[in-house]
Structure formats: C-alpha cells, structure tokens
Amino acid sequence: MLTRANLFGALVFVAVAISALFLPPWLVSLATIAFANALVVLGLVILWRTGLVPFGQALFYAIGAYAVALIGRYTPIRDVFVVVLAGAVAAGVVAYVIGFLLARYREIFFAMLSLAMSMILYGILVKSEALGSTDGFHVEAGSFLGWRPQGALRNLALFWLVLGFCAIAAWVVGVYFRSVAGSMAIPMRDNEIRVEFLGLSVDRLVHLKLVISGVLAGIGGALAALAVQHVDPQMAYWTTSGGFVFVTVLAGAGSVAAAFVGSLAFELVRSIAVALLPGAWQLILGSALLLTILFLPEGLGSLYSRLRRKPAAPKEQPGGPS
Amino acid sequence: MSGAILSVRDLEKTFGSVVAARDISIDVPPLQTVGIIGANGAGKTTFVNMITGHLRPSKGTIHFEDRDITGLPSRTITRLGISRSFQVAQVFPSLTVIENMRAAAAIGRGKDSVIAQAMTPLDSPQARSEADAAVDLFQIARYRDARAATLPQGVRKLLDIAMAVAGHPRVLLLDEPTSGISIEEKFGLMDVVMSALKTRKITVLFVEHDMEIVGRFADRVLAFYDGTVIADEKPQTVLANPKVQAFISGTKPLNEDALHA
C-alpha cells in the first residue's frame, strides 16, 4: 500500500539514512543501538495497547542475539542478513510455542509467566559453558552479502542495516495496526466477551501479538548483538525486559513512530545522564516514568497528538440522553 | 430435521449437584419469534448460554440448520450464524457507537482465522456502509460519534443488539433485551428491535420478564420452571396456563388447582 503516510515514513527513513553520513560516529553508534532496541519496543507497543505488559521480553531479545553469536561460533555463516533472519526465526518459533501457554493469561499473571520464561533462559545461559556462561562471548563483524567493510564504514553499514529492518518493521506493524486483528487492541481491553461473541478468538489474537512481538524482539536482539559485537546473559535478565517496558510506557502506544523516537530519546538521555550524573541516572529515569504514568497515561507520544488536535474547533458531543 | 432452523434434544446442564436445566427439547422453525419466560434461576440464561456455546451442555444435542453444534466454542457458533445479545449490554465503552459498529461489521465480514484478519484492513467501504446502515436500522444514528461509555442504557442495549446482528446471523438470542430500561421505553425499544430483525429475516429467541411484551412480540412462548420447560405454546395459551400464572407471571396465587392443572 502506498499511502501518503507510508510515503512520508519512507522519506523520513531515507533522510535519516543520509544524515548518518554527516553525523559524528558516536551518535551513529548510539542510534544503531537505539533503533535496534526500538524494534523490541515496537513489539511491546503491540502488547501494551491491549494492556499486556511482559516482564520477560528480554527472552526473545536474548534468543535473537544468541542465535547470531552461536552461528558465528559454530558455523562458517557470517552474512548479516542470514544471521539476523535466523535470530528472527528462532525468536518467532519460541514465541509461537510458549504463546500457546502465555496467550491464556492476562494482567500480572501474564507479566509473571513471561518473567519466569525469560529467567529460565537466563538461568541456562549463566550456567552453560557451551553458551559462554556469565561472560558471554564475542560476536564477529559479519559480512554484507560478501562485502566486509571496516571501521567507520562498518558502523555506517550496520546503521543502514538496522534502519532497513526498522523501515520494514514499521510498515508491517502499520499494516497490522490498521487490520481487523490489529484494531482489536482497545476492544480486547474493553470487553473480551464481546470480541469472542463477534467471532474472534481473543487468545489467538494475543497469540498472534506474541509472535509478532517475539519476532521483532528477536531481530532487535540480533542487530544489537552485531552492533555491540558481544552477547552475555544480562540480555535475558529481567532488568533488560524492564528497560524495554520502561521505554514503551514512556513512548506510549499511540503510534509506530513513538517506538523509534522514544527509543532514541531514551538512549540519548541515558548517555547524557550517565555522563553528567553518573550516580543518578536511574533516579532521573524512574522519576520520568513515574511522572509519565501519573500525568500522561498514554505516553509522551500523546503530547504530540494533543498539540496537533488543539487547532481544530472542539466538537460538540452529539446527542444527550433522550 | 423437519424444517427447523434450531433443534434441541434432551438438553441438560448440571453444576455439581445443582441441575440448572434438564429435559429440554425444542424445535424452532425459521423466522419464528420465541419468547422465553421464567423466574430468576429457572434456567433461561443457562439455556441461552448453552445454545451460544458459552456453556457446554452436560447432556443432549443442539442442531442448527441440521448441523450438530453441541459444545462448539462460542465464536464458532457465532460464525455459523447464531448470535446473541446480553442482559448487561456488552459493547466497547472506549469506542464511539460507529466505531463499535465498524469493528463488529469488519469482524463479521472477515474469516475466523486471526492471521487472515491481520491482513484485512479494518476500514473498508463495505464495512463502513454496513455500519452506517446498521445505526440507521436500529435508530441510533444520532449517537454515532458518542463514546459507548456515555450512552443512555436503552441506546447501549440497541447498540449491543446491532453489533450482534452485524455478522448476519440467521438466529439471534436476546437475553433480557429490556432489562434495565424504564417501562415507558420498553415498548419503543422492542418495536425498533423486532422490526429491524424482521427486515433482516432473523429467527429470534428472547428472554423477557414483562408478560405484556411477550404477549405482543412473541409468536410462541417457552415457560421455564426449575430448569425445565413447563409450557410451549402460543403466547395467549401459555399466559393463561395456571402453572405459568402461579410460578412465573404471578397473576394467580399458588394453590392446589395450579399444581394439578
């Protein structure tokens, strides 16, 4: 579909891709990580719209990352496209399988079961020598369809790779959000019984959400592994999941763009806060999260839509009680 | 089955040692309007819940258009063509009336598979026009852009029924369509609903406490008492039945005659 919104989105991605040529390398590296993580956040947005908060999304993130690392360690395959897709498939398969269980849960039970799943993986990674144990292991640079850029050029190539995946993900999720299944987020939160009696299975809708968000987290983890060139069990730990949930709530579930802007803003604020106030950046983040929940329950993204809505004349609420 | 659209045989539902429904056998021919009466706890809602797949019967069979639907999940039964409304209107409070209708119309048009539904856009000209037609038919067009949470009770009930009809069912079960509605509004609401359902050629079973409404809108009445059907005839005949008068409509006090009638 070539709508105006899609065209605009594509232009933004192209503009960001070109601007990378003129940006300082540290910013490009930061944006690479931020956008890789934004894919995880985008997946969480899909769930958060229905009120589901997985406190174990790092499970899929770590699976994606470790898929890349293990292929690098045990096979001769180095192509970034192949390894990232392998990460996506691995995470997707795991999401599909545990989805049969997880999709039956809501609220804190969903959060807790998801947490347990990710901590199982953490427990395995930490104790398993074959998987690198606590230290994890190094991830090789990889090649782009045979091309092996070095140094700054590699960073640029990787950034473009990440952007490419983001553009595709943004488009796919956009289509999903406008679909019947994707539009059921608020109806499901409002009234599951009605959705069932209209003829859709709520559990299957949740299952689909889990698979999409799992695949996105897998891609994000795979790209992050390539960017950082290292994987370790911390990627599966609950604090990693918590960080993603954090950005999701901050960005809000209003739009696809919010995930990318939110993730970039988060990385920027974090690196600035760590540099300026090394002992207090979590304090700043925690306060921001608290204030967002208290005063902007729909996330920072809703600020933008509020501002945009303002110029329009307030609509008369039609009809009163008869 | 002799032309019946809905055919129920020996239906029974027990919860532990409690029998909520037993020995229910009914054939409903197409386009009939069936009123269901009975005191609270007589098994009316259990009956509706079993037909629409919300409860699995302990015994017995349910056939819809000669197809066995006993124990199928509610969404499959909905897809096959039996829909329902609820005693407490089940709508999406955060959405506006027209958004509620569009969601219902889009789901109804689409397939059972969530994957297929993930690739079908919600917004289509057909779903839009169906939703517009539905709010007109049920006379709630003036509330089009009001959020469902803010609707007056009667409008919410109409929206609930309109959404139930969005998937083009052949049979519709209404669980107390007029509960929570003021007496003055009841007849108006039922007029709107029944004429809309006639236009759509839908067979209706409705649970109702108000005998006047039953008498006016039903072609046939099922009287439930203690989980079973004690009368199944034309409204006038059923309402004149002494047992019904004693146990359900309360027009006659309980006495020996009633028990032996």
Add this chain to the structure above:
Amino acid sequence: MITAFAIFSDGLVYAAYLFLVAVGLTLIFGVMKILNVTHGSFYAFGAYGAATAVGIWFDRGLSDAGGFLFMVGVAMLIGLVIGLILERGILRLVYGRDEVVIVLVTYAAFLILEDVIVLVWGPRSYPAYQPMVSAGSIDIGELTLSNYDIGLVVLAAALAVAVWWSLKYTRYGRLLTVVIFDREVAAAYGINVKVIYTVTFIIGAMLGALGGAVMAPKISVTLGIGVEVIVLAFAVVAIGGMGSIEGALIGALIVGLGRAAAVHLMPEIELFVIYAVMALVLAFRPYGLFTQPAPRKI
C-alpha cells in the same frame, strides 16, 4: 547420606531466607493486590542499614547480642520510613488503576530507590560479618552448621507462626482477613480500608527490610542486591500463590530445597530449576499451589 543432610540443612536455611524476603511481598499483594517491585528496595535498604548499624556498633566494641538487635532495629526503622513515604507519597495516587500500571509505578520507584542507595552509601560494598562470626558454629558429624543460620531458620519459623497468629487472633489481623477476602464488603462494613492499606504496606516494607538486615551478615552488601532478590521473591510467591502466607512458606521450602539439591547434585541447573518450577506452577495452577482462583464475575 552426608549430601542428603547437607541438602536438607542448606535448603532449610535458604528457605528461611526466602520466606523472610517473600512474606512481606505476599502480604502486600494479598491485601492491596499490588505486585510490589519496590520490595527489592526494602530488602536492599534493610541490608545497607543493617551493615551500617553493625559497623557503628562493633567499631565501638559493644556487646554482640545487642549488635544484632540494633542492626534489626535500624533496618526496620528504615523500612517503616520508606514504606510510609512510598504509600502516602506515590501509591495513594494510583489506587484503582490497572494492576499492571501499579506494577510499573513500583518499578519506577524501585529505579529511583536504587540510585538513592548509591547517593547515600556510594558504590562500595559493606561487610557486616560480625554477628555471623560471633554467633559461632556447631559440628554435627562431618558437617559444620553456623549458629547464625540455625537462628535464621528459627526466626523464619517464629515469624511464620507470628503472622499466622496475628491474622487469626488479633483485631487488626481479622480486619485484614476481611479486606483480603473482599475489599468492597470490608468497606461496606465500615472498615477503614485506607488505613489498613497504609499499615499493611508499612508492615510489608518493614518485613522486607528485616529480610535484608538478617541477610546482611551472610552476604556482601553491595549494589544490585535488590535486583536479584526481587525476582527470587516473585518466584516464591508465584509458586505458593500470590497473597497467601502459607503459600509463601511452601514456596520458600520448594525453592530452597530445590536449589540446595541442584547446588549439591547438578550445579548447572541451579537457577534454571527455580524459574522452571515457577513457570510450571503458573502454567498449571496460575493462582499458585495454595490459593483458589477468584470466581470470575460476569
């Protein structure tokens, strides 16, 4: 045989520790339906407070027994203050919102408190081994048991009995039981749910701090201890049933003995085993082993 006994004794000590940590968490959940991530902070503050108290006390060369009491007292006082601030200052504002939103609020508070610890105590670690050393140890056959560990088990058992007794026989406990059973009914009977919430949260916070305090001599009190403990505590309450005191006890025993068995027999699966049990229990009995699912109101 020695291994079996070691598993049993290690498991019991570990279970005692887990129970001390989880009991406050499950109490708060049972009464307030809040899955409180901040519980990890209570634990950490308790441990830091205790380590500081131990430092002060033993530097002065004061008596050993008093040192332990001073340590526990300081930690619980800290728990009281933080609990009060959090409940009155933050949680009060979000009562009635979705359960998951409240989890996120406690997560935000947890992040803030993590840095408050850094600001107050700095990044270095605090040893507080003196009470453990001064308690000494006894030999049973080939095994050496620390008296402090035995004390920990006794303390956990005493706490379990005390909580059970106060829920059953004190006025406040019975009020709590009503609130746990049905908040609305409790309010309708004129129970001041607001006060109950504040008091419960503070008690929960003090119990969390107590857990941290008694563990301080056994561990190195350092950054990140709250992060580790909160997931363990979640596992314990999820296994036993969120909101159930007996559940926390059973959950602590299962996790404690399970982990001790893993450590002695198959160290690779030590962590895996805990969370696998948690996932299994959630999968088959989502409301935990010892609580019945609440009837769905449709």
